[in-house]
Amino acid sequence: MAKKETAADKNYKVISENRRARYDYAIEDDIECGIQLMGSEVKSLRVGQSNIAESYAAVEDEELWLVNSYIAPYKPAVTWGHEEKRRRKLLVSKRELSKLWNATQRQGMTLVPLVMYFNHKGLVKIKIGIAKGKKSHDKRATEAKRDWGRQKQRLLRDRG
Numbered sequence: 001m002a003k004k005e006t007a008a009d010k011n012y013k014v015i016s017e018n019r020r021a022r023y024d025y026a027i028e029d030d031i032e033c034g035i036q037l038m039g040s041e042v043k044s045l046r047v048g049q050s051n052i053a054e055s056y057a058a059v060e061d062e063e064l065w066l067v068n069s070y071i072a073p074y075k076p077a078v079t080w081g082h083e084e085k086r087r088r089k090l091l092v093s094k095r096e097l098s099k100l101w102n103a104t105q106r107q108g109m110t111l112v113p114l115v116m117y118f119n120h121k122g123l124v125k126i127k128i129g130i131a132k133g134k135k136s137h138d139k140r141a142t143e144a145k146r147d148w149g150r151q152k153q154r155l156l157r158d159r160g
Contacts, residue, residue, distance in 0.1 A: 011120050015045050015048060015124070016052045017052075018053050018112065018115065020053060021113075021129060022114075023142075024133065025112055026131060027112075028132065032128075033064065033091060034123065034124075035089070035090055035126050040074040044072050045071060046118075047074075049072035050072065052069050052126070055067060056110060059111075065090065066087065070084055100128070113128055113129075
């Protein structure tokens with residue numbers, strides 16, 4: 001059954017998604033962060049020109065940073081434009097920052113951006129996952145489990 005669209009949901013829009021993250025990492029927890037942007041960056045994001053597939057988040061000097069994310073330059077703002085792959089500050093509370101810092105200190109844990117989107121208020125948000133890298137046998141097991149689930153659904157649909 002389709003969900004009715006409300007006025008609050010109308011502004012929600014996914015800008016960029018890191019689909020590879022759930023394949024390469026086991027996501028243990030995720031957290032929603034704000035992001036500090038320039039005006040030309042927001043306008044470029046409204047057009048949908050960004051990529052977070054090769055980026056990661058890092059805790060440095062008691063601040064959270066998004067490193068290596070790409071936001072294309074906005075053509076009309078050439079004079080006062082922005083740098084495409086600059087580090088961008090992520091906005092989280094002190095409690096969440098300490099939780100993220102503690103998670104990265106454990107062996108093999110990293111902060112991976114999962115999705116960047118406009119929330120219902122029209123603000124840019126980014127969802128960061130606390131993840132542990134998967135080995136190749138873990139990836140094969142996940143793929144086999146997903147394939148079995150699909151096959152099971154087909155069997156149930158054909159019989160039922």
